[in-house]
Amino acid sequence: MTRRSIVLINGPNLNLLGTREPQIYGHESLADVVALAKQNAERLDVKLYDFQSNHEGAIVDRIQQAREEGVNGIIINPGAYTHTSVAIRDALLGVEIPFIELHVSNVHAREPFRHHSYFSDKAVAIIVGFGVKGYEYALDFVATSPKFA
Numbered sequence: 588m589t590r591r592s593i594v595l596i597n598g599p600n601l602n603l604l605g606t607r608e609p610q611i612y613g614h615e616s617l618a619d620v621v622a623l624a625k626q627n628a629e630r631l632d633v634k635l636y637d638f639q640s641n642h643e644g645a646i647v648d649r650i651q652q653a654r655e656e657g658v659n660g661i662i663i664n665p666g667a668y669t670h671t672s673v674a675i676r677d678a679l680l681g682v683e684i685p686f687i688e689l690h691v692s693n694v695h696a697r698e699p700f701r702h703h704s705y706f707s708d709k710a711v712a713i714i715v716g717f718g719v720k721g722y723e724y725a726l727d728f729v730a731t732s733p734k735f736a
């Protein structure tokens with residue numbers, strides 16, 4: 588049986604995770620998050636691709652590439668693009684790959700402009716406010732749920 592494949596996409600400024608505002612985002616770096624995700628992917632027998640970009644079009648391109656790769660699911664932390672990007676929304680809808688929206692912080696307990704997402708209504712699930720632990724929860728779900736078969 589072919590292994591499931593998953594793309595983990597992190598948006599702008601998440602390359603700086605762990606360097607500032609630890610009270611909001613924790614102390615772990617993105618490299619720490621990805622390393623643990625790769626370990627968990629091995630345990631779950633799934634193929635994990637990781638991608639981070641500060642550029643909207645590059646994220647759109649990576650989402651489009653996922654369709655060519657035959658990816659089963661996408662886990663995306665769009666960062667600030669959560670609140671602004673119709674282009675990324677359109678890319679996600681266009682490739683017809685189920686996705687989980689993830690946020691390290693509880694965006695609903697922060698500034699009002701962070702309360703709206705261009706993705707939530709189309710996400711299979713939304714993981715918010717669990718810190719970087721949310722990446723583990725998302726991977727476990729995508730690796731095992733029939734919604735990503």
Ligand SMILES: O=C(O)[C@]1(O)C=C(c2cccc(Sc3ccccc3)c2)[C@@H](O)[C@H](O)C1
Nearest residue numbers: 600601603604607608666667690691692701
């Ligand atoms: O909570 C998140 O994961 C979120 O997606 C992440 C965001 C975010 C914003 C700025 C920086 C970072 S990562 C960071 C944190 C501290 C210092 C440097 C980078 C994440 C926000 O734009 C979003 O509203 C929420």
